[in-house]
Amino acid sequence: MGVKKVSFLSFFLVWARRQNWQVPLVHVKACHWLENAGDVAVLRCFRGFGKSSILAIYNAWRFYQNPQYRILHQSETDGTAYKTSRDTQYILRHHPLTKDLIPLQGSVGQWWVKEASDSRNASLYAKGILSNVTSARADECQNDDVEVPNNTQTPEAREKMRERLDEQTHILVPRGRKLFIGTPHTFDSLYDRLANKGADCLTIRMFEQEYRIGTATKKRYALPFKPEYVFYGIGRGAKVLQINKDYQLQGNTLIFNTPPKVLIDCYAGMAWPERFTLDELEKRRRETETVNKWDSQYQLHAKPITDTRLEPSRLRVYKDYPVLRKANDTVTLWLNNTQIVGAIAYWDCALGKVKADASALSLVLTDAQGKLYWQLATAMLGDLVEFDQASNVVGGQVKQVKDWVVKYHIPCVVVETNGAGGFVPPILRKALSGTGCAVREQHVSTNKQKRILDALEPPLLSGFLWAHESVFNSPAIEQMQNFNPELTYQKDDYLDSIAGAILQTPVRIAIRVELTKPANNQWRLPNANIEVQSVY
Structure with a gap:
């Protein structure tokens, strides 16, 4: 045996x-x-x-x-x-x-x-x-x-x-x-x-329980558990806060002496306290460059360890489609109760082949306050154009663009003329004849990674960029998550398209109102109905 x-x-x-x-x-x-x-x-x-x-x-x-x-x-x-x-x-x-x-x-x-x-x-x-x-x-x-x-x-x-x-x-x-x-x-x-x-x-995980406050702008925060570790910031300047010195606890309520106005992470249930002392934790927190890296390496959340520059979670989602309204001999475009004052579609042309760059079309709407609404992110498929025997456009990518123009009442399509888009504008103008939609040509020579960041990062961080729910089902969201400005070759065709649309959208400022009486310092518009006639 x-x-x-x-x-x-x-x-x-x-x-x-x-x-x-x-x-x-x-x-x-x-x-x-x-x-x-x-x-x-x-x-x-x-x-x-x-x-x-x-x-x-x-x-x-x-x-x-x-x-x-x-x-x-x-x-x-x-x-x-x-x-x-x-x-x-x-x-x-x-x-x-x-x-x-x-x-x-x-x-x-x-x-x-x-x-x-x-x-x-x-x-x-x-x-x-x-x-x-x-x-x-x-x-x-x-x-x-x-x-x-x-x-x-x-x-x-x-x-x-x-x-x-x-x-x-x-x-x-x-x-x-x-x-x-x-x-x-x-x-x-x-x-x-x-x-x-x-x-x-x-x-x-390093800690069994976790709660992130983000940028702490208040003195009091009710937490779902009693924190044992409270971290201030990430990277250089990060530290472990001390109870009764940096904060107090009343049950599960965290109370600061003054709002820290930085990232605050609260944890409880340390997995190995004998090895990972407060000094060791503070050292590792300071030497961790990004919060994504901390979350992935110690709390085991699936995030890129680099700092995501274009974080899709910052997009504000909406479900509405643009609708024309006619009243008093005036036509206006609305997203639910928000009036749209501008719209730009940007087409980054490609040949529409499988496993090649997407021929991406993006549509951006804007309201009077300058908010941007990413209404459309889609790919044009197949040949660039198909003609009948009379040389009329009957199919291809330009026909697909026309369909979107009609559906969303698009007043202007900007065509990137680099590469395959070089000969597209004349054909697209022919296809859009009678729609009232203009075609504008755009040759791009600037660094693509910088252009994408310059266009997307400011409105994203400022909360001015909204996205239709259909955008979240497109490859654009994965490209945002993967975007690395240090890489020259990466999947970014949808980002290039939306960046082009945003950069072509004019910045809107408040209307300047001349004072009718020098002694009158009332800057607000009078409380009266005003009729404005616009021609597009």
Whole structure:
């Protein structure tokens, strides 16, 4: 009768005692979960948790349980994967329960334990996520921090990584397991996608409870829990506030002496207080450049770690469509109860091919106060133009533009004449004949990234940019989330289009009123009805 094997938690605690580690409860929780997790498992834990060290001990335990077990271990690069490989070898050589598994054969990239029976596929095969592992076979595929800034910066990079991860499905033997361990580095996180598909997930955040005030402009804030940690700001100048010095507590109500007027984060339920002291937390908070990076690395929210310049959540959503109203021989355009005084459509032409740049059309409406309403973000598809035998425009992208012009009563379409748009304006004018819509040509030579930021960032941060609910179902929102002004090549065709529309929209100022009597200092318009006749 064989000797009964111990659990992973027992195996881990034996090693921890040998290493003189103080084991926190969150490590006990992670060990129990790793042993019992499902076939597709996701462990999300905060930076500094020690997840790679735990994973190396877990690997040694797997070989202790079954010397024929085969693991494909992948990380962001070969070098990072080799670290866990070396660590696993070290544990096998020195753990009291694994002395029968040595000597090890092979190199750091792939090696076999003593009783391994597959001479072709190593006990542990360590490779970077972008390396070729097509010929491998494994009982378990591990992904240790495969999601990093370098491979999540663009949608193309994320798609490439996912293609490599899909290959693991075919590498695994029947009833094989997939394990993902890491922290999110993008809003479109691999870990969230796996969770949405039903993966077995364990998420261990630095703080169990959290509440963000944002820019604190008041003295009192009622919180959903009693805060144990209150952070002031992010990056340089950030600090941990002290109770009864910087603030007071009355139950769950946070009271400042004076409104801080900066970002305030409140937390409770620290996962590992013995290791992460107040001084350590304050140091990490100061050295974290953006709040997105803090949220992703310590609270495990799926956000890009860079500071998102064009944050879609700042868009103010509306559901209305523009409607013409006729009264007193006057035609006006309205969005619900808001009168529209200007409209510009901007067409960034492209050839409309699949997987090429979108031929994006954006429509921006504006009211008398200068608020901008992003009414339309859509792609024109197919050939630029289709003619009948009499040379009439009967189809193509210009016909689609005409349909939008008629639907939304657009008075002017600006065509970007760079590239494919060079010969479009004359054709579009012919297609729009009889609609009353003008066609304006625009050649662009300025830096595109700067132009997009200059157009979108000020109204976005000022709360002057609204977006129709249909815009949120377009690729424009994902392009906003992904936009990185440091990248020259990225998906930004919808952003380029809306930026063009905003930059073509005139800035509206208050009407200047001449004083009829010099002694009269009343600047407001008289309280009377005024009829103004306008010709468009």
